[in-house]
Amino acid sequence: MNTVIDIAHNAMRNESADTSEFVTMTIAGQLFGIPVLQVQDVLGPQRIARIPMAPAWVAGVLNLRGRIVTAIDVRRRLGLPKLETTGTEMSIVVDHNAELYSLLVDEVGEVMVCRADCVAPNPPTLDPVWQEISKGIVQLNDRLMIILHVQRLFDLAHAAAA
Amino acid sequence: MDDLMTEFLTETAENLAALDIELVKLEQEPETPGLLANIFRLVHTIKGTCGFFGLPRLEALAHAGENVLGRFRDGELVVTPPAISVILAAIDGIKVILASLETTGAEPPGDDEALIARLNAVAEGSGAAAEPAMAESIDTAPVKPAKTARRSRSSKPNKPLEPPQPVMEHESTHDDIAPLVGQTDGPPPRLDTGATTNASAAAEQHDSAAVMQSIRVNVDLLETLMTTVSELVLSRNQLLQLSRRQKDSEFVAPLQRLNHVVSELQENVMKTRMQPIGNAWAKFPRIVRDLAHETHKKIELVMKGADTELDRQVLELIKDPLTHMVRNSADHGIETPDERLAAGKSTTGVIALDAYHEGGQIVIEISDDGRGLSIHKIKSKALKVGLVTEAELAGLTEAQVQQFIFRAGFSTAESVTAVSGRGVGMDVVRTNIEKIGGTIEVSTQSGFGTRFTIKIPLTLAIVSALIVEVGGQSFAVPQTSVIELVRTSEAGSNRQRIERLNGAPVLRLRDRLLPLVVLSEVLKLDPVDAITTSSDRFVVVTQVGSQVFGMIVDQVFDTEEIVVKPMASITRHLTMFSGNTILGDGSVIMILDPGGVAGAIGNPAAGTGHAKSEAESHAADAREKSALLVFRAGGGAPKAVPLRWIARLEEFERNDIEYVSGRYVIQYRGKLMPVVPFDSASSVEKDGRQPALVFADGGRVMALLVDAVVDILETELDVHQSSSMAGITGSAIIAGRATEMIDARYFCEQAFEGWAEPANWSEPSDEDGAHDFTYSTGQRHHAPEEREIARAA
Numbered sequence: 001m002n003t004v005i006d007i008a009h010n011a012m013r014n015e016s017a018d019t020s021e022f023v024t025m026t027i028a029g030q031l032f033g034i035p036v037l038q039v040q041d042v043l044g045p046q047r048i049a050r051i052p053m054a055p056a057w058v059a060g061v062l063n064l065r066g067r068i069v070t071a072i073d074v075r076r077r078l079g080l081p082k083l084e085t086t087g088t089e090m091s092i093v094v095d096h097n098a099e100l101y102s103l104l105v106d107e108v109g110e111v112m113v114c115r116a117d118c119v120a121p122n123p124p125t126l127d128p129v130w131q132e133i134s135k136g137i138v139q140l141n142d143r144l145m146i147i148l149h150v151q152r153l154f155d156l157a158h159a160a161a162a
Numbered sequence: 163m164d165d166l167m168t169e170f171l172t173e174t175a176e177n178l179a180a181l182d183i184e185l186v187k188l189e190q191e192p193e194t195p196g197l198l199a200n201i202f203r204l205v206h207t208i209k210g211t212c213g214f215f216g217l218p219r220l221e222a223l224a225h226a227g228e229n230v231l232g233r234f235r236d237g238e239l240v241v242t243p244p245a246i247s248v249i250l251a252a253i254d255g256i257k258v259i260l261a262s263l264e265t266t267g268a269e270p271p272g273d274d275e276a277l278i279a280r281l282n283a284v285a286e287g288s289g290a291a292a293e294p295a296m297a298e299s300i301d302t303a304p305v306k307p308a309k310t311a312r313r314s315r316s317s318k319p320n321k322p323l324e325p326p327q328p329v330m331e332h333e334s335t336h337d338d339i340a341p342l343v344g345q346t347d348g349p350p351p352r353l354d355t356g357a358t359t360n361a362s363a364a365a366e367q368h369d370s371a372a373v374m375q376s377i378r379v380n381v382d383l384l385e386t387l388m389t390t391v392s393e394l395v396l397s398r399n400q401l402l403q404l405s406r407r408q409k410d411s412e413f414v415a416p417l418q419r420l421n422h423v424v425s426e427l428q429e430n431v432m433k434t435r436m437q438p439i440g441n442a443w444a445k446f447p448r449i450v451r452d453l454a455h456e457t458h459k460k461i462e463l464v465m466k467g468a469d470t471e472l473d474r475q476v477l478e479l480i481k482d483p484l485t486h487m488v489r490n491s492a493d494h495g496i497e498t499p500d501e502r503l504a505a506g507k508s509t510t511g512v513i514a515l516d517a518y519h520e521g522g523q524i525v526i527e528i529s530d531d532g533r534g535l536s537i538h539k540i541k542s543k544a545l546k547v548g549l550v551t552e553a554e555l556a557g558l559t560e561a562q563v564q565q566f567i568f569r570a571g572f573s574t575a576e577s578v579t580a581v582s583g584r585g586v587g588m589d590v591v592r593t594n595i596e597k598i599g600g601t602i603e604v605s606t607q608s609g610f611g612t613r614f615t616i617k618i619p620l621t622l623a624i625v626s627a628l629i630v631e632v633g634g635q636s637f638a639v640p641q642t643s644v645i646e647l648v649r650t651s652e653a654g655s656n657r658q659r660i661e662r663l664n665g666a667p668v669l670r671l672r673d674r675l676l677p678l679v680v681l682s683e684v685l686k687l688d689p690v691d692a693i694t695t696s697s698d699r700f701v702v703v704t705q706v707g708s709q710v711f712g713m714i715v716d717q718v719f720d721t722e723e724i725v726v727k728p729m730a731s732i733t734r735h736l737t738m739f740s741g742n743t744i745l746g747d748g749s750v751i752m753i754l755d756p757g758g759v760a761g762a763i764g765n766p767a768a769g770t771g772h773a774k775s776e777a778e779s780h781a782a783d784a785r786e787k788s789a790l791l792v793f794r795a796g797g798g799a800p801k802a803v804p805l806r807w808i809a810r811l812e813e814f815e816r817n818d819i820e821y822v823s824g825r826y827v828i829q830y831r832g833k834l835m836p837v838v839p840f841d842s843a844s845s846v847e848k849d850g851r852q853p854a855l856v857f858a859d860g861g862r863v864m865a866l867l868v869d870a871v872v873d874i875l876e877t878e879l880d881v882h883q884s885s886s887m888a889g890i891t892g893s894a895i896i897a898g899r900a901t902e903m904i905d906a907r908y909f910c911e912q913a914f915e916g917w918a919e920p921a922n923w924s925e926p927s928d929e930d931g932a933h934d935f936t937y938s939t940g941q942r943h944h945a946p947e948e949r950e951i952a953r954a955a
Contacts, residue, residue, distance in 0.1 A: 049750045050635060052685035054733050061730075061742055061750040066393050068742055068750055070730035099730050154732050 018116045022138075024109035024145060025092060028080050031145040032105070033112070033138060034092060038150055040100065041093035042108050046071070059104055069093060069100040072153060079129050094150050101154065112145075114138055119147065170211055171264050172378070177204045178260075181253055182448040185246055189451070192241035202231045208256065219269045220259045226274075226281040227252040233285050243455065245284050250448070252281055381474070384434055391424075391431045392624065392725040398424045399722075399746035428624070435475070439517045439526070440468030442481045446488050450513060453492040460510040461496050463488075467517035472524050472620055479598050480526070480618060483591040487528050487614055488513060490588075495532030495612055505609060507531065523642065524620060529613035535606040540566050564604050565708065568592040596706075596757055599625075599642055599740075603708065627724045627753065629745070630702060631717035633687030636751045638724055638743060639702060643756040645710070647718055648701040660699065660714065669701055669712055673789070673874055676703065677763070678712040681754075684762050685738060706760040713759060722746065726753060737761055789876045791855070792896060795840035795868035802894070802901045805874060809858035812865065813851045825913075828865065836864045836913035840889075857906055864913035866906075873897070 022033030023042070041064065048060040048071050057076035062069050071091060075083060083089055083106060091102040119136040126134065132155075135147040184201045187194065209224035227249055233239040255277050262270040398421060405417050447463055454461040496502075496511030503509060516527040537560055544550050544566045550558070567588045595602050600618035619625065619642050627638035628647075648671060650658045660667050660678060667678040678701060682688075701712040724743040729736065737758035744750055789805035812830075819828050819837055826837040837854070854865040877896055889908035893900055 047749065049752070051733055051736070051739070051752060052635070052687055053736050053738055058733060061752075063744050063748050063750050066396055066744065068727050068730075068744065070733065097731060101730065101732075 019113050020116060021111055021113050022145070022147065023092060023111055025090075025103075025105040026107045026109060027074055027078065027105050031109070031140075031143055032074075032148045033145045034094065034103075034148050034150060036111055038094050039092055040095055041102075043091045043093060043102060045087055045089060046091065046102070062102065064093065064100065064102070067100055069102045071102045071104055073104045074153070075104070075106075077153060078133070079127075096150065096154055103148075103150075103153070114140075167215065167263070167267070169378075170215060171260060174208055174211070174256075174260060177208060178253055178257060179444050180204060182250070183444060185250060185253075186447040186451045188241060189243055189246045198231070198235045202228065202235050205231055217259075217263070217269055219273060220256060220263075222278060223252055223255050223259070223274045226278040226285075227256075230281050230285045239285070239287065245287075247455070248277075248280050248284050250452075252277060379434075384431075384474075387431055388435060391428050394424055395428055395624070395723070396725060396744050396746075400748055403746040403748075432473075432624070435473050436471040437474050437477050438469045438471050439477065439524070440465070442477050442484055443468055443515060445485070446515070449485065449488060450492050453489065457493065457498070459492070459496050459498055461492055462510050462512050464512055464514040466515065468515075470517040470519060470524060472618070476524075476598055476618055476620070479594060480600075480616070483594045483616075484515075484526070484528070486591055488515070491528060491530040491532065491612070495530040495534075497533050501533075505533075519620075520617075523617045526616040526618070527613060528616070529611060531611040534608040534610055534612050535564055535567065535604070536608060537563055540564065544569075561605075564606060567604060568602070599640060601706075601708075624723055624725055626721055627743075628702065628721050629719040629751070630681075630700070630713075630715040631719065632685065632715050633682040634716075635687060636719070636745075636749070637681075638722070638751055638753045639704070639713075639756065640740070640753065641721060643704050643706060645703045645705050648703060648712070650699045650701055660701075667714065671703070671712075673876070676701075676710065676712045678714055679759060679763050681713045681715055681759070684759060704756045704759075706756045709760050711760065711763065713754075713756075724753070789874060790896060791874050792872040792901060793853075793855070793868045794870045794872060795866075797841075798902070799893070800872055800896070800899055800901045801840075801868070801890075801904050802896055803855065803904050803906055807857055807906045808855050809863070810856040811871060812854045812856055814854055814865070814867075816850055816852055830863070830865070833863075837867060838864060838909050838912050839867045840869075840909075857910060862914060864910055866909050 021036040023036050023039050024031055024033050026032070043064070046062045048062045050060040051058055051070075054060075057073050059071035059073040059076075062071055073082070075081070089104050089106060090108045091104045092108060093100055093102045095101075119138055121136055122131050122134050123137070130146070133149050133152050135149045138145040138147060181201060181204050184197060184204070188197050188201060191197070205224055205228045209221055209228055212220040212224065230239070230245065230249055234241055234245075239245065255274050259269055262268070401413075401417055402421060405411055405413050443465055446465070450461050450463045453459075491513045496513065497505065497507075499509035502511065511530060511532055513530045514527070516529075518525055540563050541555055544563070545552065545555065549566060549569060555563075568591075569589055592602055595616055595618065598618055600616060602617075603615045604612065605615070606612040619640075626641040628641055628644055630637055630639055648658065648669065650660050650669065660669055662668070667680060669676045669678055700715050700718045702715055702718070703710065703712050722745065724745070726741045727743055728734070728741050729739060733739075738755060739752045739758065740755035741753045742750055743753055790802045791805050791808055791811075792800050792802045795801055814828055814837070819826055821827075822834070826839065827834045828837050829835075835856075852867050853869075853871050854867050855871075856863060856865050858864075875897060889905050891903045891905045893902050895901070
């Protein structure tokens with residue numbers, strides 16, 4: 001499953017450059033990646049209890065083996081419309097300040113390894129909300145992957161602007 | 163060594179806390195046997211142990227303190243407040259050094275020459291005459307060696323008089339350690355310290371049996387244990403839920419056993435978190451004593467129920483509010499002896515702390531017999547700060563005005579003292595107490611004192627909650643804030659129907675207007691159509707502080723023991739919820755915070771200063787206004803009597819009323835009940851039915867015949883004492899009509915000779931008595947329907 005990414009124009013660079021592993025996921029056709037060490041769990045569709053009055057991008061809470069996990073609707077967080085078809089969404093559970101959060105995404109892909117030096121900075125033309133949550137762009141052979149800045153997802157001040 | 167040091171610090175901190183209390187006791191009752199020996203032993207233990215650790219500064223200070231105490235014990239010195247003050251100062255000094263030891267692991271730089279000199283001066287004060295060597299030691303520049311020399315000399319002549327055991331430790335310490343006290347450069351030799359600890363250990367032997375029964379456990383470990391048990395409880399609930407669905411499962415019996423074991427485990431683990439409230443009170447005697455000295459007052463602190471246990475976490479949270487309130491009482495509440503004499507009170511003021519369990523809650527009362535809250539001062543301050551306008555103030559009752567003290571920035575102290583009056587007081591107290599789901603109330607009588615009543619839940623970790631459904635979603639409501647559940651229906655009589663005032667829903671509940679909150683609207687949930695149209699709704703009557711309101715919900719399920727889990731940080735700003743929890747079926751639900759819901763409808767206490775919110779005045783009404791029964795009898799103006807005097811309303815067949823030995827009686831519930839016609843001139847002869855008011859007290863019951871019951875209403879009573887008519891106390895304006903207030907005593911006296919004991923009847927404003935009377939007879943519950951019967955008649 002693991003794919004070693006070869007970046008064409010960077011291939012000959014420093015071989016000792018750190019590599020990192022990412023769990024990939026798709027949201028509205030866009031590929032995102034989260035450093036694998038941050039991921040606690042990958043879940044299928046869950047029974048989620050809504051939290052009244054909470055921001056729209058907080059999908060609710062769910063019970064993960066006796067722990068309460070707060071679900072974040074990443075689509076809404078990015079200002080995208082809700083997923084039309086329900087029942088297929090998956091989530092990635094991450095730890096943030098000793099609390100568990102699950103990130104609702106359209107689909108979870110695979111684990112990829114890529115070298116740190118193949119990460120490009122955000123292009124300035126990117127939407128400000130996306131700028132916030134993007135740590136950089138990984139240039140894959142056939143497509144681009146946004147590295148998700150997980151911490152910023154929970155940042156209320158930034159979220160308010162979203 | 164580190165562990166030993168930690169042990170030493172914990173133990174010494176405990177000893178010091180005990181010392182504070184003991185010393186204050188000593189000052190009050192210097193004659194109490196054993197008290198001095200105990201204090202001496204505590205100080206001595208501190209000194210002995212710090213010698214072992216090589217803490218010269220601490221040892222020197224403890225030694226100087228012990229010196230003074232030794233002379234107290236030997237009877238060479240008389241226990242005086244100034245002497246105690248110096249010793250307390252020494253103990254404070256020890257605390258400072260300990261604090262530094264705890265944070266940095268070393269004694270703070272500097273020395274306590276001044277303090278030690280004061281201690282020595284006290285020690286020598288009365289001994290000067292007996293001990294000629296004294297004079298030189300005072301003048302000698304290096305105080306410590308001089309003092310120690312004197313100390314060992316002075317202790318020896320008294321040796322035969324001392325009780326055997328303390329002498330042993332005492333002597334071995336002084337003779338060996340004394341020469342070392344002056345040299346601050348190293349720990350004392352091993353041999354000495356060994357002797358010291360042995361001696362003190364011997365002294366402690368008498369209570370060592372109790373000590374052996376308990377061990378020190380890290381609090382974090384207990385917390386972890388608690389969390390684990392909470393998880394276990396959740397898993398157990400889940401299993402039980404599963405097994406309920408499967409009939410004849412072989413798991414039923416083992417699960418049942420598991421259920422019992424887990425419950426027991428939970429109970430016991432909860433117990434490990436329980437601590438007597440006395441722990442939070444431990445420093446109060448010292449605080450009160452110091453304050454009394456500072457302000458030149460005489461204050462006695464009475465503590466009752468110090469062994470009442472409550473959760474450690476809760477205890478921590480109420481410590482500061484309680485301290486603040488005790489300080490307030492001592493500083494503002496209690497007057498100076500002169501003022502008290504002038505007011506006809508004894509010179510010594512009393513601050514009383516009382517704690518007890520009541521209905522799954524802990525009640526803590528803090529009362530003083532001081533000057534009470536000045537309504538006038540509160541009013542003028544409220545105006546000055548801009549909390550109310552003059553017009554609003556005029557409409558407020560005293561009880562409502564008193565609640566202003568819980569507002570931010572409110573202090574009526576004329577001057578700011580070192581202790582209190584900074585205006586950051588009672589609102590912080592209230593906030594802290596409400597944060598843990600508690601309530602605080604104040605009642606005061608000008609000139610006679612103030613009483614604060616705090617009610618707090620036993621524990622925060624596991625609470626009993628009512629599960630309700632709103633808009634298709636379940637929520638938990640903490641049971642402690644739920645007063646009752648009312649089922650309403652559109653088709654029912656107006657008593658159980660939700661009515662609307664300009665769209666705002668209200669419920670008439672036993673003649674009170676209860677403001678309602680449509681929970682689905684407050685929580686912005688989509689109303690579920692099928693349920694909205696159905697006529698049955700439930701109202702959860704909720705109390706937050708003095709505010710009472712009803713929450714309209716679609717469904718009410720069970721009560722469940724739930725483990726409160728905090729909200730995730732990104733949703734913590736939602737004031738509507740105090741946390742969330744996992745139910746037995748594995749679903750996650752939100753725990754409603756009634757305080758937050760109250761806030762959403764405009765909490766008068768935290769609001770804009772407009773105190774006349776319906777809920778608050780509603781709650782205050784209950785105290786300030788009287789519920790009156792208005793009836794017609796004997797012609798003329800309508801009559802009224804306080805509702806709380808009435809046990810029941812009845813209607814009698816006139817034919818059933820019999821005339822026996824000069825009195826009218828009726829067979830009522832198997833007994834003969836005297837019947838008194840309102841107008842003694844009229845006789846009871848006609849046929850038909852006649853309404854009657856039944857008064858009851860202590861098993862004696864009588865009925866007063868009236869023409870018709872008109873209404874029950876709550877009003878502020880302003881009786882004009884102007885009647886000379888028998889049985890009429892005066893007249894008042896009630897519901898816009900001049901109404902005569904009847905004197906229940908008069909009629910009772912007619913029914914029974916000497917029936918009306920003044921203690922029972924002369925104080926209609928006596929709240930406790932009134933409540934007993936009303937509630938024990940269930941009057942409030944019966945009144946409305948019976949009134950309707952009366953009307954129909």
